[in-house]
Amino acid sequence: MERIPILKMGEFLLVTIQVDMHDRLAMTLQEDLTERIVSARAHGVLIDISSLDVVDSFIGRMLGHIAAMSRILDAETVVVGMRPAVAITLVELGLALPGIRTALNVEKGMDLLRRAQEQDSWEPGDSRHVPAQD
Amino acid sequence: MEQKQATSLTDILNRHESEILNDWLTLQHDAATRRADLISDADLNRQSKDFLSAFRQGVASGRLDDIMTPAWERTREIVADFTRARARMGFTPSETAIFVFSLKQPLFRVLNTNGHLEEELWNISTVLDKLGLYSGEMYQKSREEVIRQQQQELLELSTPVVKLWEGILALPLIGTLDSERTQIVMENLLQSIVGTGAAIAIIDITGVPTVDTLVAQHLLKTVAAARLMGAECIISGIRPQIAATIVHLGVELNTVATKATLADAFALALKRTGQSIQRGRPNPA
Numbered sequence: 519m520e521r522i523p524i525l526k527m528g529e530f531l532l533v534t535i536q537v538d539m540h541d542r543l544a545m546t547l548q549e550d551l552t553e554r555i556v557s558a559r560a561h562g563v564l565i566d567i568s569s570l571d572v573v574d575s576f577i578g579r580m581l582g583h584i585a586a587m588s589r590i591l592d593a594e595t596v597v598v599g600m601r602p603a604v605a606i607t608l609v610e611l612g613l614a615l616p617g618i619r620t621a622l623n624v625e626k627g628m629d630l631l632r633r634a635q636e637q638d639s640w641e642p643g644d645s646r647h648v649p650a651q652d
Numbered sequence: 653m654e655q656k657q658a659t660s661l662t663d664i665l666n667r668h669e670s671e672i673l674n675d676w677l678t679l680q681h682d683a684a685t686r687r688a689d690l691i692s693d694a695d696l697n698r699q700s701k702d703f704l705s706a707f708r709q710g711v712a713s714g715r716l717d718d719i720m721t722p723a724w725e726r727t728r729e730i731v732a733d734f735t736r737a738r739a740r741m742g743f744t745p746s747e748t749a750i751f752v753f754s755l756k757q758p759l760f761r762v763l764n765t766n767g768h769l770e771e772e773l774w775n776i777s778t779v780l781d782k783l784g785l786y787s788g789e790m791y792q793k794s795r796e797e798v799i800r801q802q803q804q805e806l807l808e809l810s811t812p813v814v815k816l817w818e819g820i821l822a823l824p825l826i827g828t829l830d831s832e833r834t835q836i837v838m839e840n841l842l843q844s845i846v847g848t849g850a851a852i853a854i855i856d857i858t859g860v861p862t863v864d865t866l867v868a869q870h871l872l873k874t875v876a877a878a879r880l881m882g883a884e885c886i887i888s889g890i891r892p893q894i895a896a897t898i899v900h901l902g903v904e905l906n907t908v909a910t911k912a913t914l915a916d917a918f919a920l921a922l923k924r925t926g927q928s929i930q931r932g933r934p935n936p937a
Contacts, residue, residue: 602838605842
């Protein structure tokens, strides 16, 4: 069966979604990822969707679920590399993904996770970026 | 019957083409609607010659009743071309259409001297009327094209995205925000975020005259889309009256940072990106 690879990079997990997400694949990814967070004792998950042209409401909700599950397992989720057209579509659909952190690319997402860890004082519900130095 | 009549008309046109052309040109030169300031004699002569020869071919086809047939295609093309050109140059619709109508007089003169009466005159007159009206339609169409183009240019002009500093973009909005403009603003902003890798975008609404619920909703949409891309937005340039309106309308702007002036927003943006500006010694030039 088709699976989306989950790579471990230090204390973070990197998931690059390169194929069209159908619903079955999305469910498998959810299960795989939660298990992997526990087994790898990861503290952050980066989901790279830069090669996705289309994100429908199901995938949007799935990303929200993954973020919520990871947070319970003490791992912060950052969705990176969303394309402008995808962002506009999601907003028009009314799916602003309020619980998810976002970053422009993997590098910035990684920075964000590191800073969040150093501070270790972020509120779980806070969807905004952590200020650099305040 | 019709075929025969067309042939005789064609004969006359063939035989007298240069005569008709000269007559027509003189007429156009002397006409009060002549715009010597906009079109040169050479151009006018060329246009007239092209039109007359295409017109002759059209008549030769015998389809005087319908100018939308393929036989008239070349004539229609010529009419569309010169109409478009004249509309751009600033001719009025009458000054444009008179080009076709003014051919009547020389044609009728020739037909008269050759003893052709009512029926042919009527036929030729109808065709020229149709071509004249076609020219009017084309004129309208090309003007609409100009308007559409200007609207597009206005839309693009009114939504610049400026890079203020490393990682900081500014988007000074001027004029009201409707759905169409919001779409363009959003696209421009998101494209620039990708292009520059900016972390913060300042949306300055100093130039937005009124903020109602709809405009606020559009602003929040833009902010949400930018957040999905991984950039944070600050809204600046909120005038006192607008702040009051927003509160009276019950619009929630809590999810986004707001500042009164662009300068304040810029200071916050610098702080958030961990940068600072220091006052140096004044350096006289």
